Amino acid sequence: MYSELFKWLFMSRLKEMKEVKSCPRQYVLAVNDTLNVISGKWKLPIIASLLYGKNRFKDLQENIDRITPRMLSKELKELELNGVVERKVYQTRPVRIEYELTESGKSILSVMDAMIEWGLDHRAKVVGT
Amino acid sequence: MYSELFKWLFMSRLKEMKEVKSCPRQYVLAVNDTLNVISGKWKLPIIASLLYGKNRFKDLQENIDRITPRMLSKELKELELNGVVERKVYQTRPVRIEYELTESGKSILSVMDAMIEWGLDHRAKVVGT
DNA sequence: TAGTTCACTATACAAAAGTATAGTAATATT
DNA sequence: AATATTACTATACTTTTGTATAGTGAACTA
Known part of the structure; x- marks a missing residue:
């Protein structure tokens, strides 16, 4: 499941980059892709x-x-x-x-x-x- | 899974109501609720x-x-x-x-x-x- | 040949969503 | 007494999204 990792998401919008280093960037992109398709x-x-x-x-x-x-x-x-x-x-x-x-x-x-x-x-x- | 039933969705936006009678209205509402929260x-x-x-x-x-x-x-x-x-x-x-x-x-x-x-x-x- | 269907495009406009900038009221700090 | 912090609100504006209305060109149909 992605949920645990999702807590570290949205680094593009979050400022505290040092603490969010391990954020899986591709997850943010994936969510944005999906939203673009359905919104x-x-x-x-x-x-x-x-x-x-x-x-x-x-x-x-x-x-x-x-x-x-x-x-x-x-x-x-x-x-x-x-x-x-x-x-x-x-x-x-x-x-x-x-x-x-x-x-x-x-x-x-x-x-x-x-x-x-x-x-x-x-x-x-x-x-x- | 809801997928099969989803094919009959969106009756609110679709015209051919006779053919979409069996559409689960609450699914449409559920999708709209979810979209409202995340969009x-x-x-x-x-x-x-x-x-x-x-x-x-x-x-x-x-x-x-x-x-x-x-x-x-x-x-x-x-x-x-x-x-x-x-x-x-x-x-x-x-x-x-x-x-x-x-x-x-x-x-x-x-x-x-x-x-x-x-x-x-x-x-x-x-x-x- | 006049009208219809299909698959769009163009232009102008209205409404919704988001931004910029400033201000307020209550309390705390120096 | 002056300044800072928290949790917002107000006003005006810009951008994005969606609407209204009309028109185009190619082919087909009576």
């Missing part, structure tokens, strides 16, 4: 939609309530840059463009699992007290 | 700092590089509202105020673990290809 209003709905099977621009636009083409386009580009989504161009006439989750994209469900678990637990604790 | 520029550094043992306002301010008192105050209030942090007032003269992570706050490390794991994996895949 923002539309990233998760897009990922969920792609998991759900909708993969053309139009499909996504119809499937995700109130998203504008600008946002959809922008977010898809970012997700592609981040290696989470792949844009495939099929050379039919007319060309058909499909967006697919990469392996990494699909495996982000593991993070969702952790978030669901924590969220449910937390809600129970807060309501319970 | 923003300063939430994780604050949580990390508190784990690390720094718990007075001044400590946190010195420990978190470049945070302004306005942001620290604002974020601590939000974290308190969300049940992640507890503000304790000790009736000494002068009063001493300490911020502590609640049980929920501490357990958010499990989410971090998942994010570290995914982030490292993802980085390896992206660099590796």
Whole structure:
């Protein structure tokens, strides 16, 4: 488990560098990578939609309530840059463009699992007290 | 595992409600709760700092590089509202105020673990290809 | 050939998130 | 009595993020 080590995390933001020498820098990067992929209003709905099977621009636009083409386009580009989504161009006439989750994209469900678990637990604790 | 069910998630943002009837609504809430707690520029550094043992306002301010008192105050209030942090007032003269992570706050490390794991994996895949 | 679909882009704007800088009130220290 | 520390708050501003609305160009369809 990383938890013990995580206590030494975030050295980039923490000042007392001497004491945080042993901090695993790559963990900070890993957390930031993950947050970049899932933060923002539309990233998760897009990922969920792609998991759900909708993969053309139009499909996504119809499937995700109130998203504008600008946002959809922008977010898809970012997700592609981040290696989470792949844009495939099929050379039919007319060309058909499909967006697919990469392996990494699909495996982000593991993070969702952790978030669901924590969220449910937390809600129970807060309501319970 | 929640993964299979997660495919039916995000009904709040998805239009085709008939097909998503079986969606576990509480999972969506759980994910949103979790994201609320960890998103923003300063939430994780604050949580990390508190784990690390720094718990007075001044400590946190010195420990978190470049945070302004306005942001620290604002974020601590939000974290308190969300049940992640507890503000304790000790009736000494002068009063001493300490911020502590609640049980929920501490357990958010499990989410971090998942994010570290995914982030490292993802980085390896992206660099590796 | 007029209209429709697909896959976007452009421009302008509004709202949310974060920053900079200064100030306050209570107490303690010299 | 003057200065310092703690725990903040207030005001104004900038940056980032997201929205609204319209338009483009290529192909297809009636």
